[in-house]
Amino acid sequence: xxxxxxxxxxxxxxxxxxxxxxxxxxxxxxxxxxxxxxxxxxxxxxxxxxxxxxxxxxxxxxxxxxxxxxxxxxxxxxxxxxxxxxxxxxxxxxxxxxxxxxxxxxxxxxxxxxxxxxxxxxxxxxxxxxxxxxxxxxxxxxxxxxxxxxxxxxxxxxxxxxxxxxxxxxxxxxxxxxxxxxxxxxxxxxxxxxxxxxxxxxxxxxxxxxxxxxxxxxxxxxxxxxxxxxxxxxxxxxxxxxxxxxxxxxxxxxxxxxxxxxxxxxxxxxxxxxxxxxxxxxxxxxxxxxxxxxxxxxxxxxxxxxxxxxxxxxxxxxxxxxxxxxxx
Numbered sequence: 070x071x072x073x074x075x076x077x078x079x080x081x082x083x084x085x086x087x088x089x090x091x092x093x094x095x096x097x098x099x100x101x102x103x104x105x106x107x108x109x110x111x112x113x114x115x116x117x118x119x120x121x122x123x124x125x126x127x128x129x130x131x132x133x134x135x136x137x138x139x140x141x142x143x144x145x146x147x148x149x150x151x152x153x154x155x156x157x158x159x160x161x162x163x164x165x166x167x168x169x170x171x172x173x174x175x176x177x178x179x180x181x182x183x184x185x186x187x188x189x190x191x192x193x194x195x196x197x198x199x200x201x202x203x204x205x206x207x208x209x210x211x212x213x214x215x216x217x218x219x220x221x222x223x224x225x226x227x228x229x230x231x232x233x234x235x236x237x238x239x240x241x242x243x244x245x246x247x248x249x250x251x252x253x254x255x256x257x258x259x260x261x262x263x264x265x266x267x268x269x270x271x272x273x274x275x276x277x278x279x280x281x282x283x284x285x286x287x288x289x290x291x292x293x294x295x296x297x298x299x300x301x302x303x304x305x306x307x308x309x310x311x312x313x314x315x316x317x318x319x320x321x322x323x324x325x326x327x328x329x330x331x332x333x334x335x336x337x338x339x340x341x342x343x344x345x346x347x348x349x350x351x352x353x354x355x356x357x358x359x360x361x362x363x364x365x366x367x368x369x370x371x372x373x374x375x376x377x378x379x380x381x382x383x384x385x386x387x388x389x390x391x392x393x394x395x396x397x
Contacts, residue, residue: 079111083121084130087145092187096135096142150183152191159192167209167261167279209261212284216263219251219286226251226265228284230276239280249274250291255306264302266293273297303337321353321376324369331369351376363388 086105091097097105099118106113113121122143126132131147150158162168162176181189212228219226227248231239249265252273256262261278273296324332325348332340332352341353356362363385366373375382 076111079106079113079117080121080125082106082109082111083118084125084145087132087143088148089182089185090187091142091144092185093133093144093146095187096144098140098142101142145185148183148185150180152184152188155180155184155188155192169209172210208282209279212278212281213254213261215284215286216251216254216278219291220253222286223291225249225287225289225291226284227287228276229282231280231282239282241282247276248287249276250293252291252293252297253302254278255302257306264297264305266291266296268292316358317355318358318378318381319353320356320358320378320381321351322366323349323351323374323376325349325372328369328372335365358384360388 083102083106086102087097090105099115102118103113103115122132122134131145133144133146135141135144158180159177162173162180165173168176177192181192184192216226225248227246229241230245230247231241234240247267249263249267251263251265253264254261255264255275263276263278263281265274265276266272267274273293322332323345326344329342329350332342336352336354343351343353345351358381366375366385367389375385
């Protein structure tokens with residue numbers, strides 16, 4: 070490396086060395102800094118190091134100078150991410166279902182570089198979540214990127230929708246090629262979903278992003294602006310059970326007071342709640358009535374009562390009877 074070129078890179082190398090090798094318990098002396106720079110083909114003198122550190126501090130880097138009889142030095146105090154923040158990000162990556170095992174390792178490796186050599190080992194954490202299965206679709210990251218681009222550029226997308234087979238492989242559906250207008254990506258029940266407008270059926274549909282393959286942009290303007298403008302996305306997400314759409318109904322449920330948390334978790338704190346006299350309450354909400362909604366009701370058990378409408382109550386009974394019926 071030519072001397073002049075090395076000198077131009079010296080400040081960058083100094084901050085890189087301090088970032089990777091120092092913290093409040095591990096300082097680096099001026100002599101060590103000079104030695105590290107020399108290993109990268111950059112010559113430096115003690116006085117120039119003082120000047121360089123001063124320039125970096127003036128620029129905004131939180132570099133602390135430690136004076137000690139046993140030999141002082143420098144360390145980088147302020148970092149882009151604090152260790153507890155990095156641990157939180159690592160836990161999120163580890164426990165995320167839609168991030169593949171290989172990609173999880175890659176992301177955590179990059180996060181370790183933000184921690185420095187002495188704290189990197191503290192990020193080697195194992196987060197165990199019951200029933201958690203990582204996706205195997207490595208193309209999901211490119212799919213998400215293309216979906217975001219399509220939303221930003223107001224254009225439609227084409228993709229191949231897939232399902233699992235008995236060989237544990239994702240294979241295209243018979244009618245798997247879809248062309249839709251993407252409007253929102255929704256994180257729900259540990260999965261990423263695309264909410265899109267289907268121009269052929271004139272309705273909003275949902276697709277699991279990890280089951281979408283070969284997502285590509287189409288040079289056609291999105292449709293469905295009226296449909297998506299008419300809904301509040303947060304409310305819509307809460308009322309659409311399991312992200313499988315059904316006919317929307319205003320449903321009134323009655324439950325014991327002790328189950329208020331279950332209802333607020335599902336419908337949000339803005340839910341229409343009315344206390345009753347017998348230690349129960351009623352909630353009135355717009356829901357997408359579907360098998361997923363009935364499954365949620367069944368999971369709560371006999372303590373929940375569908376008050377109205379009668380048609381939903383009868384449909385729920387029919388749904389339960391179909392399950393109980395011996396079809397053998």
